[in-house]
Amino acid sequence: xxxxxxxxxxxxxxxxxxxxxxxxxxxxxxxxxxxxxxxxxxxxxxxxxxxxxxxxxxxxxxxxxxxxxxxxxxxxxxxxxxxxxxxxxxxxxxxxxxxxxxxxxxxxxxxxxxxxxxxxxxxxxxxxxxxxxxxxxxxxxxxxxxxxxxxxxxxxxxxxxxxxxxxxxxxxxxxxxxxxxxxxxxxxxxxxxxxxxxxxxxxxxxxxxxxxxxxxxxxxxx
Amino acid sequence: xxxxxxxxxxxxxxxxxxxxxxxxxxxxxxxxxxxxxxxxxxxxxxxxxxxxxxxxxxxxxxxxxxxxxxxxxxxxxxxxxxxxxxxxxxxxxxxxxxxxxxxxxxxxxxxxxxxxxxxxxx
Numbered sequence: 278x279x280x281x282x283x284x285x286x287x288x289x290x291x292x293x294x295x296x297x298x299x300x301x302x303x304x305x306x307x308x309x310x311x312x313x314x315x316x317x318x319x320x321x322x323x324x325x326x327x328x329x330x331x332x333x334x335x336x337x338x339x340x341x342x343x344x345x346x347x348x349x350x351x352x353x354x355x356x357x358x359x360x361x362x363x364x365x366x367x368x369x370x371x372x373x374x375x376x377x378x379x380x381x382x383x384x385x386x387x388x389x390x391x392x393x394x395x396x397x398x399x400x401x402x403x404x405x406x407x408x409x410x411x412x413x414x415x416x417x418x419x420x421x422x423x424x425x426x427x428x429x430x431x432x433x434x435x436x437x438x439x440x441x442x443x444x445x446x447x448x449x450x451x452x453x454x455x456x457x458x459x460x461x462x463x464x465x466x467x468x469x470x471x472x473x474x475x476x477x478x479x480x481x482x483x484x485x486x487x488x489x490x491x492x493x494x495x496x497x498x499x
Numbered sequence: 500x501x502x503x504x505x506x507x508x509x510x511x512x513x514x515x516x517x518x519x520x521x522x523x524x525x526x527x528x529x530x531x532x533x534x535x536x537x538x539x540x541x542x543x544x545x546x547x548x549x550x551x552x553x554x555x556x557x558x559x560x561x562x563x564x565x566x567x568x569x570x571x572x573x574x575x576x577x578x579x580x581x582x583x584x585x586x587x588x589x590x591x592x593x594x595x596x597x598x599x600x601x602x603x604x605x606x607x608x609x610x611x612x613x614x615x616x617x618x619x620x621x
């Protein structure tokens with residue numbers, strides 16, 4: 278039992294589940310230690326029997342495969358989950374990866390392929406089909422794009438007054454002190470700060486100072 | 500009527516592939532049955548049924564609502580053929596035969612499915 282890969286199969290298709298159990302048991306290195314027809318039962322049983330690898334159908338009633346994977350990552354992180362999906366959808370694959378699945382296998386692939394994925398995931402490898410790899414690259418590109426500055430450098434022009442305000446903020450002055458220094462109302466300073474943050478799409482004064490400092494926009498003291 | 504030593508010949512027209520592999524394995528575990536072919540679409544199935552002597556066709560349509568149209572065509576051309584329609588989600592199984600009312604298999608387990616097939620062939 279020690280050298281066998283202990284697996285659990287959760288699928289509401291009784292025939293497929295029974296068939297997979299029977300075929301898995303014909304493999305020399307795999308043993309099925311549990312099976313369940315629903316997400317809820319699978320969750321309870323997996324937490325109790327702690328298989329090394331769990332095959333989970335994505336579309337089970339009462340708790341789908343993605344939700345189940347997310348819970349298992351918290352409650353039984355050592356269990357490696359392989360999701361069995363019907364359709365090759367980028368969003369679905371991404372949700373599975375984000376939920377913590379170690380692999381995603383389409384039911385349109387063969388049983389032999391599934392066995393290879395189980396062995397690979399059991400060795401600690403994350404299984405990645407060409408489709409999954411493409412989805413991952415797309416998502417990484419999207420995330421990288423989201424992290425890029427939304428405002429291209431040089432495309433935003435701050436007024437001379439706004440640059441004065443940022444410079445004084447960088448010296449640690451409050452709005453009231455800036456107002457006194459520039460002989461304007463405190464509310465006017467607040468408006469300038471608001472406009473600066475709005476133009477630069479930044480969250481706070483510190484970010485504005487950092488932005489100006491990185492671009493040598495701060496006015497030098499005379 | 501089949502001779503007692505003759506195996507029941509089965510053609511699989513099932514999708515997805517994983518389910519097809521499972522059904523093939525189940526059939527191969529029955530001593531009196533054998534898979535003689537596997538087809539991917541209805542056209543291939545019609546051709547195969549014409550060319551190969553077959554007793555049973557197991558079809559898993561993606562949408563199992565009512566009798567698939569291909570059943571009418573197959574039974575018209577091969578009146579001794581038995582057609583088992585399994586829903587892809589595995590919840591329903593119906594055996595269609597020519598001039599005999601369809602047999603609905605309650606809770607289609609492996610055992611129930613193959614017993615129904617055997618009875619229909621006898």
